[in-house]
């Protein structure tokens with residue numbers, strides 16, 4: 001099942017990237033796309049200034065990890081699931097010439113789009129890597145900050161992702177992740193719907209489980225804050241008004257998921 005889901009996720013995001021690249025889609029809205037109810041302008045403000053419109057339009061995140069990552073000049077940053085590169089390019093301005101920002105993504109079309117945006121932004125301290133967030137292609141203890149925006153929920157093996165983050169972080173390094181978490185139990189049926197998975201909902205970790213995994217992996221100073229709650233109306237607009245979900249089930253999933261800020265230190 002893991003590989004099937006991963007392939008479906010890759011195909012879906014490949015399609016989205018191709019549309020964005022060809023200019024046939026000006027934003028991430030549409031069924032089976034992550035969190036289209038979020039307008040990036042709400043979260044980024046000044047951080048989007050002077051970024052290529054192509055990168056901003058490719059935003060598929062659920063918040064802005066740069067709001068709480070406290071990135072400093074000269075640091076090495078890694079963005080997991082970097083998509084069209086919005087957070088990588090925004091972070092590249094914080095680290096400056098002496099720093100470096102890596103973006104990691106498994107989808108060829110997204111990497112092409114990101115590299116195109118890198119050229120447009122003339123960002124020389126940026127490198128996009130191809131690979132899986134469950135097997136990060138970087139050596140141990142080489143990164144100061146790991147950021148990510150609405151990606152870990154798509155992984156079938158969250159524990160492995162956090163172990164990999166811990167491995168590549170330098171001692172004292174930190175993670176600043178924006179992702180969707182579940183705040184209460186939801187019907188098993190929802191968790192099994194592929195379309196809900198690709199839309200970043202079905203794979204969302206329970207908030208307490210997320211804390212537990214982070215602590216088991218070895219992180220300290222763990223802080224998790226839900227910041228943006230998903231209403232049933234918003235979810236319906238993301239996934240289509242699925243007839244297989246009953247009204248009672250829609251009531252249960254109303255505000256059961258939230259875009260959350262996750263912070264921790266190695």
Ligand SMILES: C[S@@+](CC[C@H](N)C(=O)[O-])C[C@H]1O[C@@H](n2cnc3c(N)ncnc32)[C@H](O)[C@@H]1O
Nearest residue numbers: 013034059060061081083105106107132133149
């Ligand atoms: C919802 S989009 C978010 C993109 C970007 N972070 C943003 O905010 O616009 C998810 C991205 O993660 C990538 N992705 C999903 N699962 C992945 C995995 N297991 N390994 C590497 N990349 C993955 C997809 O290819 C896609 O580009």
